[in-house]
Amino acid sequence: MDLVTPGFGLIFWTSVVFIILMLLLKKMAWTPILNNVDARNKSIEEALVAAENARDEMSNLKADNERILKEARAERDEMLKEARDIKANIVSDAKNSAKEEADKIIASAKAVIENEKTAAISELKNSVGALSVEIAEKVLKAELKDSDKQNAYIAEMLKDVKLN
Amino acid sequence: MKKLLREVIFSIVVLLSCVNAKAAEKEHNNNNNNEEEFNSVEMIMHHISDAHDFHFFDYTDEAGVKHAVSLPLPIILFTDNGLTCFMSCAFHHNDDGTYVVSKNGENFVKYHEKIYQLNEGASSLEFDEHHHPLNAVKPIDISITKNVFSMLLSVVLLLSLFGAAGRSARKNPGAPKGILAFLEPIVVFIREDIIIPNVGEKKHKKYIPYLVTVFFFIFFNNLLGLIPSGANLTGNIAVTLVLSVFTLLITNFSANKDYWKHIFLPPVPKALYPIMVPIEIIGILTKPFALMIRLFANITAGHIIILSLISLIFVFKSIFIAPVSVGFVLFMYTLELLVALLQAYIFTLLSALFIGQAIQEHH
């Protein structure tokens, strides 16, 4: 029976000691410890959110970068293509104009040559004609006088011709 | 830590100063008397009951004089004339009501660890057949007994450990270091796994100090009680009574309308009210009563079993029983370590559960 009869002294001391202990521990331990835990939890949560945000931003940035890069690449390609076209145009234009010029030059040269040739031929014809007429005249003249004289003349003429 | 050390040194000094004074009293002059009959029940009851001094062991010197080595504790009494204080070594280990201590004209005797104030003219305690004292009255006794001393020791331990942890938490917020790293997870466990699920997220903050303190108070005192020659504090019904009364008060003072409605207007046919309402009212008391008995009986039963196993050696008066006995005691000790934690957990959990039931909103 003694065992299950609570003693007054212990009841008194337990109540007093426990209440004081509870108040002291609340102030000294539970409040700072749990505040610390809560603050840490909060900071971890915030850090997680911030990390999430940063990741999102990062991926956005990356997407942006990619887009810009893509655009730039397309632009470059465009420019290159344009340049190539321009080059091809220029070259073909140059080729064309050069060819035209050359054709023109060749044509004019041909014309000049033709003209010169025609002129030379006609001059040759004229001089051959004149020479033939002259020869014929002289021959005829000599034949008409005597034969000796004609001969002499022909010889002389031949001599002249040779001298010529 | 320094505080604790100082206390220990102080205790040793007091202890040594008292050893000689009491030596002469406990005389068992010849060896025959040392062979007294071993009474295991008496020994066990002595160990699990409260005492007015912290008794460690006895030894017999060459002259055959039996000495008790114990730490005397202050005795504080309220008598009709007011407060009376003296050290327990004044009784010189007399526990059968024959050694009279006179203080302020009042005479006190100690009988079975209870202090009686003798009436005028009486020289020793006498009882009637119903074991009521004939010639003495019981003064109000608020002595620092073995249990109170042990409780104060646990308070010093708790305050130094958790004070250090709290300081550490205040000083460097962030990751816990040192003692805090060890204690913080336990505190967080109590909050996250015991208090919040049972009391509810919304209102749990108010009950944290009580529930966490009660957990560590019970746990530390359970462990201190397991130290050989330690006090059986949590196995004392007065302590568990106080703790369960705290739970009872907190539960009923924080109870909401639904709780009282459930008690006084239970959802049963009106004809059953005369039966149900008293049952519900008794139910208010039985829950903390069960808490009280559970803790008391678990711890006391553990102590009794360990002491009984040890007693076997002396009952059989054989050294060969010792290995068996020690083996079983070792097993029980391990089990008791688990029980020490488990009972602290259960007490906290059920307290949280009762509080949660009282404050929960019914749908």
Added chain:
Amino acid sequence: MDFGAFAAIGAGLAAIGAGIGIGNIGGSAMEAIARQPEATSKIQTNMIIAAALIEGVALFAVVVALMK
């Protein structure tokens, strides 16, 4: 004290009852854990609570036995 023997018998009977009760709880908990291993911690907690409650009843008997 003659009454002591009866008290011991009573305590023994209470121990039998509590043993059966806690055995049932333990068995059922094991079954439940085997069926739902992911709920182990929750089952364990509830098992301990139930066991403690039954143990409490048994200890009432012990206390009554102590009240000589």
